[in-house]
Amino acid sequence: MYHQKLLLTAAAVWLATSPQAAVANNQLAYQLVEELTVEIGPRLAGSPEDAKAVAWATNKFKLLGYDKVWTEEFKTPFWQRGQARLQITSPFPQSLVLTALGGSVGTDAGGIEGSVVMFNSLDELMLAKPEQVQGKIVFINKAMQKDKMGSQYGSVVGARSKGAVEAARLGAKALLIRSVGTSSNRFAHTGKMSYEEGVAKIPAAAISVPDAIQLSKILNRAPEAKINLTMQTQTEDAVSHNVIAEITGSERPDEIVLISAHLDSWDQGTGALDDGAGVGVVMATGALLKKAGQPKRTVRVVLYGNEEGGLVGARAYAAKHASELNKHILASESDFGAGKIWQFETKFGPESLASAAQIQQQLAPLGIKLGGNKAYGGPDVSVLAALGVPVVSLEQDGTDYFDYHHTPNDTLDKINPADLEQNLKAWLLMTRAVADSSTDFRK
C-alpha cells in the first residue's frame, strides 16, 4: 500500500538524519580493500590467492564482530592465462599487446599463423559468408564509448562472449577482439568468453585499443598482412568458496536482507575496483550496522566466489539455498567500481514503492536520486532476481569504470577514498532502512 510506513528504529532515524555521523569508522571500507589488494592482490578463482582471500575474508568477518561466519564450497574450473604473444609477421613485423580471454583454449607452441579478416562488430561477422572467414583469424574492431551507466558494455561485450563461437562456425582459426573498454591506454582487457557444444573451440584474445587502431591501420595498408598468435592457457579442476556472514535479526531473524560483492578478481590487476571496493563496502556495512544497533531482520553479507568465470559462486549459492530463497526479503550487490552512488534503483511491486521513496529520502543528502523501478541488482544477485528475489541497486557513476575494468590498471590508487566513504554511508542507510522495515518487498 502507498501509505504503508517504514518502521524506523531510533538508530535508523539517527542514521537518516545524520549520515555524516553515521559512519563510526568512515575509512573502514577503504581499509578493507587496501588490505585485500595489498596483502593478497590478484585472486583468480581457483588459484592459491583465491583460497587466501577466502581465509582472509572469513577471519576478517569474525574480527569485525559478525554473529555468524561460514564458507560454502563449490567446484570451479581454475583457468590460467599463461603467456600470450601476437606478432605481425609480414609485411610490418612488430608485436602487439594482447591478453587471452578468460576460458579460452591456447595454441600449440608454434602458435597460429594466418591472415586476418576484420569486422566492425559481431553483427557484421554474423552476416559474413564462410568463404570470407574460412581459415583466417577474425578481428572484431568495435569501439566502446563512455558514459555514467557504462551502457555500451552490453552491446560491445557480445564480441567477447560469443565472438569465438560465431567465428568458428564460419571456419575461423582464432578470434581477436578490440578490448571491451573505454580508455586509450595500451592495456588489453580480459573477460569471460564462452564456447558452444558442437562448435570448434578456437583461441580468443583481446588486443588493446591502441593496438586495435594499429592493426586496422596495418590491414588498411596491407590486407594480406600475416600474424602469429601464441597463447599458453590451461584449465584444471579446482574448488572455491562463497564466504557468508550474518548479523542476526533481533526481531525477524528468519527474514534475510542479502548484501553482496564478489571476492574473486581477474589476474591482471589487483581487483581493487572489480570488486575489492564492493567487498570493502559490504563487509564494513554489516560491521558498522551492528555497532549502531542490531537490525530487526537478519543482514546476510555474501562474498561470492568466481563471479568473473560466469557467476559460478552465485549459481552455487542459489542451488544450495533453494529452499530458503523465499526468506530472502531483498538482495543487492556492489560491483561497479568505486565511483559515487548517484541513484537508488528498485524493482518492487506496487505495494513497496512507498518504501522505495522513503529510503531514497534518507539517501538524498548523499546526492542520490530515485530511479525508475527497473533495478538489475548486480551480476551475482541477478541469479536470485531470476528466481523471484526482489533486488535493488545503489547505482554508481561508472564513467571511468571501463577504463580500468579487467586490465592490469585495476589497482588501489584508482579508488578515491572519499567516494568510497559516500558508498559506505549509502549502503549503511539503505541496509538499515530495509532491515528495520516491516515492508515485505517480496509482494
Place this chain on the structure above:
Amino acid sequence: MYHQKLLLTAAAVWLATSPQAAVANNQLAYQLVEELTVEIGPRLAGSPEDAKAVAWATNKFKLLGYDKVWTEEFKTPFWQRGQARLQITSPFPQSLVLTALGGSVGTDAGGIEGSVVMFNSLDELMLAKPEQVQGKIVFINKAMQKDKMGSQYGSVVGARSKGAVEAARLGAKALLIRSVGTSSNRFAHTGKMSYEEGVAKIPAAAISVPDAIQLSKILNRAPEAKINLTMQTQTEDAVSHNVIAEITGSERPDEIVLISAHLDSWDQGTGALDDGAGVGVVMATGALLKKAGQPKRTVRVVLYGNEEGGLVGARAYAAKHASELNKHILASESDFGAGKIWQFETKFGPESLASAAQIQQQLAPLGIKLGGNKAYGGPDVSVLAALGVPVVSLEQDGTDYFDYHHTPNDTLDKINPADLEQNLKAWLLMTRAVADSSTDFRK
C-alpha cells in the same frame, strides 16, 4: 645591432602573414609519423627495425624532393631488454610490473633475491650508511608531478641515470626505481641508466607508479618483505646511422641551418611522441620549405640515431662535422612530444636579439610568445650548443608528455593531428625566417 633587419624573402613574408595558407599539405607531418610508427613501429638503436627506419627515412627524404640525402654510420651498443620479472616472494606473494632500465645488466636465471631498503630520493640514498644498504635491493620511490615544461624531470631522473652507481657504492645488489613519469597507469617507464668505471654493475629496473605505491605499502606492513628480481638483458656491438638531408641554400649554401629530431625510439611503445612526431615535423618542414621557394641558406635536416642510448648519434655527428661546425648558423630539435608550441626560445648574443623578436612576431598568430633567451635547443643539439653553435627551441606544451614517455603507451593515437599541424606551421615559419635572414646568430 638592435636595428638590424631580417631580410625576408617574398615567400617568407607570405608565410608570415598567412600561416594558415603556408602549409600546402598540412597533414604531411602526421602522415610521416603515421607511416613510421605503423610500418616500422619500435626502432631501438642497433635493432633490425632501426636499420629499416634508416632506410625508410633515406628513401622518404628523396621522395620529398630534398636536394641531398645521405647517411653517416656510427658504432653503437645494441642493448636488448628481454624478459623481466619482479615477484614479492614473502609475506604477500604477487607480481609487480617492471621493466629494465636501458643499458642495465641482467641477472642470472634464478634472479636476485633479497630484502628491500626504500629511499624517498637519490639524495636520501646518497646520505645512507653502507650498513643500511649492504646486500639489499635499493628502492628509490620519488614521485614526479606534471607541468607544461616537464620541469621536474631533471630532478627525478637522477635516480634512473645514477641510482645504480650510488646504490652499488653502498653495497646494494640491485636497484629499483619508481618510474620517472607522471601518470598513474600501470606502465613501467624505461630510460637510459649508466655505470661507472670501478663501481660494481648491478641490475637496474623501474616499476610502474601503482606498483611503487603497492611496494611501499607492502614495505610499510612488512619491512622484512623479500623480493625476487629476474632480468634477461643483453648487449651486442652494432652500427646505426644519422640520416641527413639538405635543401641547398640559393645564396649562401655554405651557411647551415640545422633542424633535427631523433629517429630511434625505445622498444616498449611505437615511439610516436618520442620522437616520431619530431621526425614528421622536421622532415615535412624541409620538404614544404622547398616547395615554397629555395631558402637562401642551406637547411639541413638531421635525424639523429641512438638519442635514447645517450646521444650516441649526436656525438658522432659533432665529431664527424667538427671542421664545419663554424658553418652552422643555428641548430634546433623537435623532441618533446606532439603538444602545441607555446614559446619561441633563443640563446643569442645581444646582436641577434632583434631577429629573435622579429621571428616571434611571425609566430605570434600561432599563439607563440618569446622566451627569456635561455634555450636548450633539444637533447641532440645540446652537443652542438656545447661546441658553440647557437640554438633555439620551439617549446611545446609537455603537460602530458611524461604520462607516455618511454612506456608501451607511446603510440600514434596519443598525437592530436591539429596540434602537430600547429607545430609544422611554426617550424616552417621559424626555419624560413632563419634561413633567409642575414643575421649571423653565431655572433
